Amino acid sequence: MAVKKPGFRNRLGLILGLGAALGVLLVPPLLGRYPTYLATTTLMLAVFSVGFNLLFGYTGLLSFGHAAFYALGAYVCAKVLLAYPSLILGLLAGVGAAGVGALVIGFLSVRQTRIYFSMLTLAFGMMVHSIVWKWREVTGGDDGLVGIVRPNLDLGFVEINLNRPENFYYFTAVILLASIFLMHRVVNSPFGLVLQAIRDSETRAAFCGIPVRRYRLAAFVISGLYAGLAGSFVAPLERAVTPVYAHWTFSAEPVLATLLGGINSFLGPVVGAVLFRLLKEVVVRYTEYWQLALGIVVVVLVLGFRGGVVSVVGGWVGPWLGRGEPRFVQKVAPEPPGQGAAR
Amino acid sequence: MTVENLIFQGLIGLSLAMYLWLVSAGLTLAFGVLGVLNFAHGSLYMVGAYLAYTLYGRLGFDFGVSVVLAVLTVGVLGAVMERLLFRPMYRLDTAFQLILTFGLVLIFSDLAKLIWGGLFVIPPVPAVFQGTVPVLGRSFPVYNIFVIGAGILVAGVMGLVLERTWWGKTVRAAAADREMAAALGLNISRVFVLVFAAAAMLAGLGGAFSIPVRVVDPGTGTALIVQAFIITVIGGLGNLRGAFVGSLLVGVLSAYGTLLFPVFELFIIYLLMAVVLLVKPEGLFGR
Amino acid sequence: MKRFRPEAEFVAEAWAPFLTTDFSSHIAAVMAANPDVIVATPWAGEAVTLLRQAVQLGVFDRIQAWWQAMGGSVDVLEGIKGEVQANAFKGKLWATARYIHNYPDTPENRAFVEKFQKRWARFPNYSAETTYSAVYAIKAAVEKARSIETSKVIPALEGLTLKTPAGERYIRPEDHQAVYSVPAGRVVMDPKYPIPIIGADLVILKPEDYYRKPPFEPVRF
Numbered sequence: 142m143a144v145k146k147p148g149f150r151n152r153l154g155l156i157l158g159l160g161a162a163l164g165v166l167l168v169p170p171l172l173g174r175y176p177t178y179l180a181t182t183t184l185m186l187a188v189f190s191v192g193f194n195l196l197f198g199y200t201g202l203l204s205f206g207h208a209a210f211y212a213l214g215a216y217v218c219a220k221v222l223l224a225y226p227s228l229i230l231g232l233l234a235g236v237g238a239a240g241v242g243a244l245v246i247g248f249l250s251v252r253q254t255r256i257y258f259s260m261l262t263l264a265f266g267m268m269v270h271s272i273v274w275k276w277r278e279v280t281g282g283d284d285g286l287v288g289i290v291r292p293n294l295d296l297g298f299v300e301i302n303l304n305r306p307e308n309f310y311y312f313t314a315v316i317l318l319a320s321i322f323l324m325h326r327v328v329n330s331p332f333g334l335v336l337q338a339i340r341d342s343e344t345r346a347a348f349c350g351i352p353v354r355r356y357r358l359a360a361f362v363i364s365g366l367y368a369g370l371a372g373s374f375v376a377p378l379e380r381a382v383t384p385v386y387a388h389w390t391f392s393a394e395p396v397l398a399t400l401l402g403g404i405n406s407f408l409g410p411v412v413g414a415v416l417f418r419l420l421k422e423v424v425v426r427y428t429e430y431w432q433l434a435l436g437i438v439v440v441v442l443v444l445g446f447r448g449g450v451v452s453v454v455g456g457w458v459g460p461w462l463g464r465g466e467p468r469f470v471q472k473v474a475p476e477p478p479g480q481g482a483a484r
Numbered sequence: 485m486t487v488e489n490l491i492f493q494g495l496i497g498l499s500l501a502m503y504l505w506l507v508s509a510g511l512t513l514a515f516g517v518l519g520v521l522n523f524a525h526g527s528l529y530m531v532g533a534y535l536a537y538t539l540y541g542r543l544g545f546d547f548g549v550s551v552v553l554a555v556l557t558v559g560v561l562g563a564v565m566e567r568l569l570f571r572p573m574y575r576l577d578t579a580f581q582l583i584l585t586f587g588l589v590l591i592f593s594d595l596a597k598l599i600w601g602g603l604f605v606i607p608p609v610p611a612v613f614q615g616t617v618p619v620l621g622r623s624f625p626v627y628n629i630f631v632i633g634a635g636i637l638v639a640g641v642m643g644l645v646l647e648r649t650w651w652g653k654t655v656r657a658a659a660a661d662r663e664m665a666a667a668l669g670l671n672i673s674r675v676f677v678l679v680f681a682a683a684a685m686l687a688g689l690g691g692a693f694s695i696p697v698r699v700v701d702p703g704t705g706t707a708l709i710v711q712a713f714i715i716t717v718i719g720g721l722g723n724l725r726g727a728f729v730g731s732l733l734v735g736v737l738s739a740y741g742t743l744l745f746p747v748f749e750l751f752i753i754y755l756l757m758a759v760v761l762l763v764k765p766e767g768l769f770g771r
Numbered sequence: 772m773k774r775f776r777p778e779a780e781f782v783a784e785a786w787a788p789f790l791t792t793d794f795s796s797h798i799a800a801v802m803a804a805n806p807d808v809i810v811a812t813p814w815a816g817e818a819v820t821l822l823r824q825a826v827q828l829g830v831f832d833r834i835q836a837w838w839q840a841m842g843g844s845v846d847v848l849e850g851i852k853g854e855v856q857a858n859a860f861k862g863k864l865w866a867t868a869r870y871i872h873n874y875p876d877t878p879e880n881r882a883f884v885e886k887f888q889k890r891w892a893r894f895p896n897y898s899a900e901t902t903y904s905a906v907y908a909i910k911a912a913v914e915k916a917r918s919i920e921t922s923k924v925i926p927a928l929e930g931l932t933l934k935t936p937a938g939e940r941y942i943r944p945e946d947h948q949a950v951y952s953v954p955a956g957r958v959v960m961d962p963k964y965p966i967p968i969i970g971a972d973l974v975i976l977k978p979e980d981y982y983r984k985p986p987f988e989p990v991r992f
Contacts, residue, residue: 203579249762256521256578257765260717264757267710271750274788283788389710393586400583433594439587443580444572489803496799503793603846604816606823608853616829622802623829628795697824698792699816699850707790739796743803746786 165314169307177306181378183418184313185371186398188320190410192367193395198404199328200360201340202251203259205392206266209246210239210365212273212387214372219286219382226292228303232373239369240362242269247361251354254343263389270387285383289376303377313374320367321411327363328407336360368395397435400442403449412451485744488620493743494736495619499628501735502635506690507708508715508727509642510683516722517659517679520570521578523585525687526709527592532558532688533700534600540695541607551692555685562684566677589705596702604699613696631693638686639728646724655679659722714757720767729768782806787813794821798828807835814841819850826859834863842866842958843969845896855960855967866969867955867976869897870937873968874954874975883936894966895936904935908942908949941978950978 169177189211196202218235222228250261273280280286294301294312303309327333339346339353347353376382385391394417395410401420402413420438424431446453511525532554539550569588573581613630616623646652657665658675666672691700715734719726734753741749760767783804785797794813798821801809809830813821818839825831841847843866854860872884872894883903887895895903908931913919916927929944940951956973 197579201577201579203582205582249758253761253765256582256721257717257761259579259582260713261758261761263710263713264754264761268751268754268758271754275747275751390706396583396586430594430598432590433598436587436590436592436594439590440569440584443576443584443587444569447576447580485803493796493799493803496795500793500796604819604850606816606819606850609823609827616827622799623832625827625829627827694792697820697827699820701816703790704792707792739799742785742796743800746784746800750788 169310174306177310178378179418179422181306181310181313181374183414184310184317185374185378186394186418187411187414188317188374189368189371190395190398190402190414191320191324192364192371194399194404194410195324195327195336195367196360196364197396197399198409199333199340200336200357202254202357202361203396204250204262204266204361204364205259205389205396206246206262206264206269207364207368207395208387208389208392209266209269210243210368211372211375211391212269212382212384213242214239214369215375215382215386216273216280216286218373219289219376222289222292222376223286226290228292228294228377231376232370235373235376236366236369239372240366243362243365243368244358247358247365251357251361263392266387266389266392270384270389273384273387280384283384285381286376287381289380289382291377291380309378316370316374317411320370321408324367325407332356332359397439399449400439400447401449403451405448406451406455409449409451413449416450488622489743490740492620492622492624493739495624496628497736497739498732499631499735500739501731502631503690503694504708504711504715504735505635505728505731506638506693507687507712508719508731509638509724510686511712512716512719512722512724512727513686514680514683515716516724517655518566518570518574518676519578519662520573520581520585521713521721522683523582523709524565524588524592524705525683525712526707527589527705528558528562528684528687529691529694529708530596530700530702530705531561531592532691533695533698533704534596534605534691535688536692537605537607537695537700538600540610541605547610547612547696551689554692555688558688558691559681559685563677563681565684566680570676570680571673589709592705593702600700600702602702604701606699607695609696625697627697634693638689639724642724711753714753716767717757718760718767720770723767723769726767726769787817789817791817792820794824795828798825798830802828802830802833805833808838809834809836810838810840811842812840814844815846816850818842818844818847822847822851822860822864823854826854831859831861831863836863836865839864839866839958841868843868843871843897843954845872845894845966848958848967851958852966855958860958862957862959864958865955865972866958867953868969869953870895870900871897871954871969873961873964873970874973875938877934877936877938879934880936894964897937900936904933904937904940907935908933908940948982950982952977953981 165180168180172180189207193204193207196204214235217238218231221231221234246262246265250258250265253261274283276282277284291303291309294303301308301312303312335346335351335356338349339351339356343353372386375386398413398417399410400413401416402411403409420435421431424434428434442449448455507525507529510528511522514520514522514525535554535557536550539545539553540547545553565588569584573584609627613627615626617626617629618624646656654665654670654675657668658670658672658679662672691704694700711734715730716727718733719728719730733756737752737756738749741752745752764770783801783806785801787794787797791797791813794817811818811821818841822839822842825837831837837860839847842864847866855864872880874880883900884895887893887899908928909924911931911933912924912927915931916923918924928942929947931942933940933942935951938951940949942949953976954969954973955976956969957971958967958969959971961968961970
C-alpha cells in the first residue's frame with residue numbers, strides 16, 4: 142500500500158529505524174575488526190538483494206543469473222582500480238558495465254516468462270561465468286585479478302582513508318542508505334505500481350495498454366545496476382576478484398536473503414541479508430553443516446512462511462498495534478494450470 | 485585429426501550422454517507430469533551413487549545387486565519427497581518450487597557430508613567390467629559399452645511403456661490435463677507419487693552406474709543439475725524423446741568441444757540452450 | 772621442460788574446470804595426438820577419477836610416463852590403491868606432493884607421522900603438515916620477536932629457518948615464500964605401508980631448481 146497512515150505506526154517505524162541506525166553505527170567500535178568486515182559484506186548483500194527484489198517481489202521474475210552483473214561490477218571496477226586508483230571512477234565504471242550487461246541480457250530474457258525466464262537467466266549467467274573463467278588475458282581466468290588497491294575516497298573537500306575497516310564500512314552503509322532511498326522512490330512511483338500490476342496479471346496490464354516487455358526490461362536493468370554496485374565493492378574490499386562471483390550458486394544468495402526477509406515487504410531484502418549472514422555465521426560456530434540448516438530454513442519458509450520473517454513478525458506485532466491481521470497477499474502469481482505432456 | 489579419432493570421440497560423447505540421459509529423463513518426466521522442476525534431481529543421482537558405493541564397496545554386495553537395491557531405495561526416497569514436500573507446492577508459483585527444491589539440494593549435500601564424510605569415495609571396478617575392446621585402433625572401455633547399452637535399453641523400455649501400456653496412457657493423460665484426468669476417475673495423487681518415484685529411480689540408476697568410474701562427493705549433485713536443466717530445456721520440458729536427443733546432443737557436443745574447441749566447450753552448451761530458449765522455447769520437440 | 776629436453780614438443784592440451792566428473796573426452800582428445808608423456812594437474816577426487824578413467828581407456832599401455840602433480844596426496848593414493856596393487860599403471864605413474872609422509876626420514880617427520888596416526892588413524896596429508904609447520908613457524912617467530920604484534924612478528928619470520936617434518940624450510944625475506952626441497956617419484960606399493968607411496972626412483976627437487984626468484988614482474992593483465 143502506498144498510502145501512509147500517520148500516528149503510532151509511523152512512530153514505531155521511526156523508533157525501529159533509529160534503533161537499526163544505531164546498531165549499524167556501533168558495529169565497528171563494539172564488535173571489532175572481523176565483525177566489521179562481515180557487516181560490510183552484509184551491507185553489500187543488502188544492496189544486491191534490494192535491487193534483486195525489484196525484479197522478483199515487485200515484478201514477479203525470478204532470475205538465477207544475477208551474479209553475472211555482480212561479477213561485471215566487480216571485475217570492471219577491479220580493472221579501473223588497477224589502472225587508476227580512483228574509487229568513484231571504479232564504482233561508476235562497475236555500475237555502468239553491469240547496466241550494459243543487464244540491458245543486453247535483459248532484452249533477450251524478458252521475452253520469456255516464468256520458468257523459461259529463470260532458465261534463460263541461468264544460461265546467460267553461466268555463459269558470463271565461463272567467459273570470465275576462460276579469458277585469462279583479461280580476467281585472470283580462475284586465478285582472478287589480485288593486487289587491487291583500496292584508494293582513499295577523494296571527495297574534493299576531504300579525503301577519507303578507506304584502508305581503515307570502519308571507514309570502509311561506514312562508506313558502504315552510506316551507499317546502502319542512498320540505494321534504499323532511491324529504490325523507495327522507484328517502488329512508490331507510478332513505475333513501481335505498473336510493475337506490480339504486471340506481476341499480478343500480465344494480460345490485464347497488457348490490455349490496459351502497458352508495454353509489458355519494456356517495463357520488465359527496465360526493472361531488470363535497475364536490478365542489474367544494483368547488483369553491479371554491490372559487486373563493485375568487492376574489488377576494493379577484498380583487493381581481489383575471482384570467477385566465483387559469477388557462478389549461479391552465488392546468484393542464489395540474494396534469492397535466499399530476500400526469501401528469508403520477505404519478498405513482499407520493501408525492507409524485507411535488507412532484513413533478509415542481515416539474517417542470512419547471521420544464520421551462516423552463527424550456525425557455523427556450532428556445526429559445519431550450515432547448508433543443512435539453511436536448506437531446512439528455506440523449505441520451512443517456502444511451505445509455511447512465504448512472506449518471510451517480516452510477514453511473520455508483522456503478524457505478531459500488527460495485532461498488538463491494533464491493526465488486525467495483515468493481509469498476506471501471495472505476490473508471485475500462481476501458474477496457470479496445464480503443463481507439457483510427457484511423451 | 486583423423487576420421488578414427490573423430491568417431492572415437494563421438495563414442496566417448498555417447499557414453500557421457502547416457503549418464504546425462506538418465507538424470508534428464510527423470511527431470512523432464514517429473515516436470516511433464518507433476519509440473520515441478522526439481523533442482524534436487526542431481527542430488528538423487530548422488531544418493532543413488534552413494535548407496536551403491538556403500539552396498540558394493542563397503543558391504544561387499546554383488547555389483548548388480550547393489551545397483552538394484554540403491555535404485556529401489558532412491559525410488560522410496562522420491563515417493564517420500566513427493567508426498568511430504570511436493571504436494572503442498574503444487575498450487576504455488578514455479579519460482580517457489582525452484583527455491584524449495586534448491587533448499588533440498590543444500591540439505592542433501594550436507595546430509596551426504598554427514599553420513600559419508602566430506603571426502604570423495606570410489607569403489608573398485610567390478611572385475612567383469614575391467615578391460616577394453618579395440619575400436620578403430622584405440623582402446624574403448626568395456627564399461628562404457630555396458631552403459632551405452634543400458635541407457636538405450638532404458639530409453640526403449642520407457643518409450644514402450646508410455647506408448648503401449650495402459651499405465652503409460654494414464655501417465656500421459658495426467659500430464660496433458662490433470663483436472664480432466666481426475667474428472668475421468670484417475671487417482672491423480674497415486675499417479676504423481678509413482679511417477680516421481682520412477683523419475684527418482686532413473687536418476688539413482690545414473691548415479692549407481694557411475695560409481696566404478698567416477699568419484700562421488702557431496703558436491704556431485706550440484707554440478708550435474710545445470711547440465712540436466714540445459715538438456716530438458718533443449719529437448720522440451722516434459723518431453724522424453726527430447727531429453728534423449730538433448731542428452732545425445734550435449735554429450736557428443738561437449739566431447740567434440742574438448743577435442744576441437746578446447747577453450748569454448750562450456751560456452752557452446754550454454755549458448756545452445758540460450759538459442760533454443762529464444763527461438764523455440766518449447767524445445768526442439770516441444771508442442 | 773624445454774630447459775632439460777629442448778626437443779620436447781607439446782602436442783595436445785585439455786582443460787577441465789573444477790567439478791568435472793568425467794574426463795574421458797579430455798583423455799580421448801589428448802590421446803588422439805599420441806603423446807609419450809602426460810602431465811596432469813587435477814588433484815583430490817578429480818585426480819582419482821582422471822587416473823581411473825585413464826586406466827579404463829588403456830592409456831597406460833600407450834604412453835611412457837604420466838606425471839601427476841599433487842598425486843602424492845594421501846587421499847589420491849588411497850583412491851588409486853586398487854589400481855596400484857593390480858599394477859594397472861604399469862610402473863609409469865610418477866607423482867609429487869608438497870609433503871609425503873615417507874620422506875625425509877628425520878626424527879621430526881617420524882614423530883609427526885606417529886602422533887598423527889595415533890590421533891586420526893590415517894597418514895598425514897600435505898595440508899596437515901603445512902598447517903602444523905605454520906603454527907610452529909608462528910611460535911618460533913613470536914619467541915624471536917618476544918611480542919605478538921603483527922608488525923614485530925613479520926621481520927622475525929623473514930629469514931627464519933625451521934626444521935619441519937617436510938624438511939628444512941627457509942622463509943625468504945624478499946618475498947616471504949617458505950622454500951624447501953620437494954620429493955617426487957614413482958608410485959608403488961611398499962610392504963611397509965597399507966597404501967601406495969611415492970617410493971621408487973625418488974627425486975628431490977631443490978628450491979633453487981623450481982622456485983622463481985625476485986625481482987618478479989607484477990602480474991598485470
